[in-house]
Amino acid sequence: MLVLFDEYCKKVPPHGFLENRLLAIAQEILPDIEFGVTDDMRQLGLDSIKAVRFAAMAEKYDKRITVTRILRYGKIREMISAPKEIVWFHTEYNSYKPVLVL
Numbered sequence: 001m002l003v004l005f006d007e008y009c010k011k012v013p014p015h016g017f018l019e020n021r022l023l024a025i026a027q028e029i030l031p032d033i034e035f036g037v038t039d040d041m042r043q044l045g046l047d048s049i050k051a052v053r054f055a056a057m058a059e060k061y062d063k064r065i066t067v068t069r070i071l072r073y074g075k076i077r078e079m080i081s082a083p084k085e086i087v088w089f090h091t092e093y094n095s096y097k098p099v100l101v102l
Contacts, residue, residue, distance in 0.1 A: 009034065009035045009036065009039045009044075010036055010038055010039055011034060011035060011036040011039070012036035012037050012038040012039070012077075013036060013037070014036070014037050014076070015037075018061055018062060018080060019037050019076055019077065019080065021058075021061045022037075022058055022061065022062075022065070022076045022079070022080070023036070023037055023076055025054060025057045025058055026041055026046075026054060026076060028057075029046070029050050029053055029054050029057075030044055030045055030046060030050070033045070037075065037076040037077045038075055038076075038077050038078075039075065040074040040075055041070075041074050041075070041076075042071070042074040043074075046070070046071075046074070048067070048071065051067045051070040051071050052067055054070055055067045055070055062080070064079075064080075064084065065079055065080075069082065
């Protein structure tokens with residue numbers, strides 16, 4: 001079964017190793033759909049479960065590709081080029097642990 005979403009897909013080919021690998025992973029997760037690195041995978045059927053699989057498979061190529069990033073940007077090229085995210089973890093103060101002050 002071949003599904004084409006011509007109204008959404010531009011089928012832009014990947015540039016570079018990382019885009020190539022991430023597109024291969026995405027095409028494995030969204031089989032039978034032809035798309036490129038600038039197509040929004042959310043519109044092509046990417047849901048949260050598939051985003052978790054994508055993040056797990058992409059982790060060995062780029063640690064920045066998280067489920068949050070995948071669902072926020074949706075497009076492979078945007079995931080890669082998006083600015084680095086800062087994550088804050090709130091914990092109780094512990095005088096035995098070093099503290100980084102920004």
